[in-house]
Amino acid sequence: MKTLHFFCLSLFLFSLYTPIALSRTCNADDKKVLLQIKASFGNPYILASWQNDTDCCDWYNVECDSNGRIISLTIFDGTLSGEIPAEIANLPYLQMIDLNTLSDLHGSIPDALSKLTNLNFLRLKQNKLTGSIPPSLSKLTKLTFFDVSHNQLTGTIPGSLSNLGNLNALHLDNNELSGAIPDSFGNFGNKQLSLYLSNNQLVGSIPAGFANMHFDDIDLSHNKLSGNAYVLFSSDGTSQTIDISYNMFSYDFSKTTFPSSLTYLDINHNSITGSLPAAMTGLNLQLLNVSYNRLCGQIPVGGKLQSFDSSSYDHNKCLCGSPLPAC
Ligand SMILES: *[C@@H]1O[C@H](CO)[C@@H](O)[C@H](O)[C@H]1NC(C)=O
Numbered sequence: 001m002k003t004l005h006f007f008c009l010s011l012f013l014f015s016l017y018t019p020i021a022l023s024r025t026c027n028a029d030d031k032k033v034l035l036q037i038k039a040s041f042g043n044p045y046i047l048a049s050w051q052n053d054t055d056c057c058d059w060y061n062v063e064c065d066s067n068g069r070i071i072s073l074t075i076f077d078g079t080l081s082g083e084i085p086a087e088i089a090n091l092p093y094l095q096m097i098d099l100n101t102l103s104d105l106h107g108s109i110p111d112a113l114s115k116l117t118n119l120n121f122l123r124l125k126q127n128k129l130t131g132s133i134p135p136s137l138s139k140l141t142k143l144t145f146f147d148v149s150h151n152q153l154t155g156t157i158p159g160s161l162s163n164l165g166n167l168n169a170l171h172l173d174n175n176e177l178s179g180a181i182p183d184s185f186g187n188f189g190n191k192q193l194s195l196y197l198s199n200n201q202l203v204g205s206i207p208a209g210f211a212n213m214h215f216d217d218i219d220l221s222h223n224k225l226s227g228n229a230y231v232l233f234s235s236d237g238t239s240q241t242i243d244i245s246y247n248m249f250s251y252d253f254s255k256t257t258f259p260s261s262l263t264y265l266d267i268n269h270n271s272i273t274g275s276l277p278a279a280m281t282g283l284n285l286q287l288l289n290v291s292y293n294r295l296c297g298q299i300p301v302g303g304k305l306q307s308f309d310s311s312s313y314d315h316n317k318c319l320c321g322s323p324l325p326a327c
């Protein structure tokens with residue numbers, strides 16, 4: 001009788017507490033993988049809360065879903081040395097990886113990351129990563145944010161990345177990427193994606209297919225791109241930022257049309273010729289820089305154009321009128 005009472009009481013307590021307890025208990029496989037990751041980084045202080053005798057859903061730098069599966073791994077602004085462990089790919093429920101601004105995260109981006117098909121956020125910014133961008137990352141079709149900027153990545157940009165149909169932002173800037181911008185980049189599923197390719201060693205012209213795109217922000221600055229940039233400027237476009245500064249563009253700017261949404265326009269340090277179109281007076285520009293080109297003629301009067309100082313217009317062939325000296 002006593003045993004039965006105890007049994008009933010146990011059952012009652014079990015039903016009362018266990019579901020909550022279970023939902024907070026980290027999956028054993030995921031915990032094992034996290035401890036492997038910690039070991040591969042040499043058990044750094046930044047992961048001190050990752051202790052085997054505690055529930056890994058309570059650890060810092062990770063987040064569990066209601067089933068105790070790890071869905072997020074975020075380690076940033078700290079001392080961490082080593083390569084991105086391929087074991088990360090054994091956390092199949094991961095939706096977010098953010099490893100940014102770490103003291104010594106080096107080596108290449110593991111191909112194995114392409115197994116993490118639930119990922120919607122991948123940021124490996126501001127590290128010392130080398131090697132090329134694995135083309136297989138195009139399998140991560142749920143990604144909305146992809147940032148590998150400020151590393152030392154080399155090789156060409158994989159055209160397959162245009163299969164990332166849900167991307168809102170692609171940051172490949174501040175690396176050592178070479179070759180041309182892939183033609184396929186005119187075919188992203190999200191036409192209003194923001195694209196950051198600045199400070200690389202990209203050559204060639206802007207793909208004609210960019211006419212299909214309506215980049216919110218596009219930054220191609222500090223490369224070796226040539227030809228013209230007409231395709232970025234359509235009057236029915238929705239772009240806010242267009243930065244093509246510090247390249248080798250050489251074309252007649254007079255024929256440019258402008259999206260009315262444009263607030264930031266930087267074309268400085270190219271070999272752009274022609275004059276500034278009068279339509280520029282209709283733009284609500286917060287930044288304008290056309291300096292160091294081969295522009296000529298009078299700066300149109302009106303709108304924001306006289307609100308910038310001469311440094312926005314300096315060093316052209318024969319540009320004149322306020323804020324530069326009269327023609
Ligand atoms: C963690 O604890 C489990 C169970 O006590 C044990 O089997 C395992 O070897 C431990 N792992 C590590 C990395 O210490």
Ligand SMILES: *[C@@H]1O[C@H](CO)[C@@H](O)[C@H](O)[C@H]1NC(C)=O
Pocket residue numbers: 268288289290291292308309311312
């Ligand atoms: C325009 O660019 C030139 C060259 O990089 C720079 O010296 C100048 O300060 C810039 N002016 C503005 C307003 O951005």
